[in-house]
Amino acid sequence: xxxxxxxxxxxxxxxxxxxxxxLGYTMVYGVIQLINFAHGEFFAAGGYVGxxxxxxxxxxxxxETHPVLCLTASFILAMMYCAYLAIGVEKxxxxxxxxEARLAVLLSALGVSIFLSxxxxxxxxxxxxxxxxxxxxxxxxxxxxxxxxxQILIVSLTAALLVALNLLVFxxxxxxxxxxxxxxxxxxxxxxxxSNNIIxxxxxxxxxxxxxxxxxxxxxxxxxxxxxGFVPGIKAFSAAVLxxxxxxxxxxxxxxxxxxxxxxxxxxxxxxxxDVFAFIILIGVLYFKxxxxxxxxxxxxxx
Amino acid sequence: MSSEPILxxxxxxxxxxxxxxxxxxxxxxxxxxxxxIIGANGAGxxxxxxxxxxxxxxxxxxxxxxxxxxxxxxxxxxxxxxxCQVPEGRRIFPRLTVEENLILxxxxxxxxxxxxxxxxxxxxxxxxxxERSRQQGGTLxxxxxxxLAIGRALMTKPKVLxxxxxxxxxxxxxxxxxxxxxxxxxxxxxxxxxxxEQNANxxxxxxxxxxxxxxxxxxxxxxxxxxxxxxxxRKAYLGE
Numbered sequence: 403x404x405x406x407x408x409x410x411x412x413x414x415x416x417x418x419x420x421x422x423x424x425l426g427y428t429m430v431y432g433v434i435q436l437i438n439f440a441h442g443e444f445f446a447a448g449g450y451v452g453x454x455x456x457x458x459x460x461x462x463x464x465x466e467t468h469p470v471l472c473l474t475a476s477f478i479l480a481m482m483y484c485a486y487l488a489i490g491v492e493k494x495x496x497x498x499x500x501x502e503a504r505l506a507v508l509l510s511a512l513g514v515s516i517f518l519s520x521x522x523x524x525x526x527x528x529x530x531x532x533x534x535x536x537x538x539x540x541x542x543x544x545x546x547x548x549x550x551x552x553q554i555l556i557v558s559l560t561a562a563l564l565v566a567l568n569l570l571v572f573x574x575x576x577x578x579x580x581x582x583x584x585x586x587x588x589x590x591x592x593x594x595x596x597s598n599n600i601i602x603x604x605x606x607x608x609x610x611x612x613x614x615x616x617x618x619x620x621x622x623x624x625x626x627x628x629x630x631g632f633v634p635g636i637k638a639f640s641a642a643v644l645x646x647x648x649x650x651x652x653x654x655x656x657x658x659x660x661x662x663x664x665x666x667x668x669x670x671x672x673x674x675x676x677d678v679f680a681f682i683i684l685i686g687v688l689y690f691k692x693x694x695x696x697x698x699x700x701x702x703x704x705x
Numbered sequence: 706m707s708s709e710p711i712l713x714x715x716x717x718x719x720x721x722x723x724x725x726x727x728x729x730x731x732x733x734x735x736x737x738x739x740x741x742i743i744g745a746n747g748a749g750x751x752x753x754x755x756x757x758x759x760x761x762x763x764x765x766x767x768x769x770x771x772x773x774x775x776x777x778x779x780x781x782x783x784x785x786x787x788x789c790q791v792p793e794g795r796r797i798f799p800r801l802t803v804e805e806n807l808i809l810x811x812x813x814x815x816x817x818x819x820x821x822x823x824x825x826x827x828x829x830x831x832x833x834x835x836e837r838s839r840q841q842g843g844t845l846x847x848x849x850x851x852x853l854a855i856g857r858a859l860m861t862k863p864k865v866l867x868x869x870x871x872x873x874x875x876x877x878x879x880x881x882x883x884x885x886x887x888x889x890x891x892x893x894x895x896x897x898x899x900x901x902e903q904n905a906n907x908x909x910x911x912x913x914x915x916x917x918x919x920x921x922x923x924x925x926x927x928x929x930x931x932x933x934x935x936x937x938x939r940k941a942y943l944g945e
Contacts, residue, residue, distance in 0.1 A: 575808060575809075575812065578801060578805050578808060578809055579809060579812055581798070581800065581801060582798045582801060582809050585798045585799065585800060585801070586796055586798060588760055588792075588796075589792065589796040589798070590781075590809075591758075591760070591779075591780040591781040592758060592760075592780065592784065592789065592790050592792065592796075593784055593789075593809050593810050593812055593857060593858075593860075593861060594781050594782070594783075594784040594785050594812050594813040594861065595781060595809065595812050596779070596781040597781075
């Protein structure tokens with residue numbers, strides 16, 4: 403029982419990270435019907451910006467004196483960097499192809515993914531970069547169960563971001579405009595909603611969330627490497643499909659499920675196969691219910 | 706017509722690629738008027754409105770609004786200048802609530818108390834929308850959706866309202882209700898209206914002047930009452 407609860411906690415932690423990445427896939431799909439294959443690279447970029455600034459602050463000795471401030475600053479800088487990176491990618495590599503066949507922009511996304519991944523390798527090297535290890539030592543012990551402070555941080559920050567995103571999308575005027583753009587771009591223009599701005603905003607928000615996930619992943623596993631975006635990217639994509647691509651609540655749910663299944667699968671079946679479970683789910687969903695959990699109709703359920 | 710036209714098309718050619726949907730279309734709309742464009746299915750009526758709004762690319766000619774050319778202005782800027790269209794098929798946002806649809810009509814505005822007042826005004830014009838304010842747009846009936854589409858357009862505070870087939874697919878009693886409101890908007894708010902209709906009888910009764918569009922060209926222009934009594938028009942468009 404103890405081990406079950408421990409796995410559950412680990413699963414929620416990992417699932418939350420996947421959920422944050424999955425939101426970027428699903429929001430972009432909702433607004434422009436593109437599977438942004440470069441999205442995993444924003445996650446990786448976030449992990450790198452995080453480690454660069456955290457190491458920099460640690461080198462100055464600020465990590466000891468102002469740990470919260472350093473961490474907050476690193477998160478914000480990574481979010482901004484990735485948001486602008488994503489907006490730039492969209493303007494350069496996707497926008498010119500918007501009127502072409504959908505395959506063209508999909509291929510462009512694959513190209514951007516390779517470009518960014520290799521860019522990271524060339525500028526940051528092929529070896530792993532370690533996160534400052536003195537962060538978040540220890541945790542809370544309940545008998546056999548341990549909840550590390552890091553897990554508490556990851557889960558609470560994830561929850562806060564998910565709530566904030568929901569409020570933005572469902573309660574504000576700009577969120578309404580995002581949903582309207584997803585439903586009908588021509589009509590949105592006829593009521594003065596500029597779809598280019600909304601698309602940029604969507605890419606920016608999605609990449610900023612991925613950046614947070616990237617730092618969390620770096621903190622959680624202790625290091626980052628240049629191709630770290632690939633596998634979690636595909637798993638988060640599976641999560642978005644599982645939840646119903648285009649559906650925000652679905653992506654959150656899908657992320658949690660994929661994280662749980664991975665942890666429980668690794669714990670109770672085999673650790674060797676931990677990457678396989680997400681893909682079994684992806685294939686299963688595509689085969690039996692391509693619209694996912696929250697999707698009602700492929701053409702009809704968007705952001 | 707002493708004043709300058711508020712909206713004018715000058716020798717407009719437009720269409721998608723090699724397909725010329727409009728050829729040499731010129732028309733004028735004066736402030737405060739209701740002008741009708743009638744014509745058969747596929748004559749280019751909707752294309753005319755979409756060209757004015759910059760959605761269909763203009764190839765030759767010019768569109769003058771309020772004294773200046775708008776052909777290079779982005780479509781999403783036009784509602785902020787007071788030019789708004791209710792497109793064919795209403796195109797409300799089906800998965801937003803009635804109220805959210807109306808709020809988005811006021812997307813570019815930030816005068817909150819006045820937006821609230823305008824929403825209440827729309828609800829007073831169309832009480833059924835007030836009753837259904839929290840319902841998703843897609844769950845409304847066709848007539849209610851048309852009311853919502855007009856209400857949403859009113860939220861942009863239009864000086865000129867372009868209406869594309871407001872009667873399409875609606876029951877006669879609803880059509881009359883909607884045309885009463887259109888007349889009311891024109892009279893009481895001074896909104897200029899350019900109306901596109903296949904239902905020529907209805908359109909010419911509501912309008913002061915009319916244009917006849919045939920396969921992308923204006924073939925006739927006259928006072929609405931004269932068009933109504935023109936034997937050619939009666940034969941071609943009024944089913945006699």
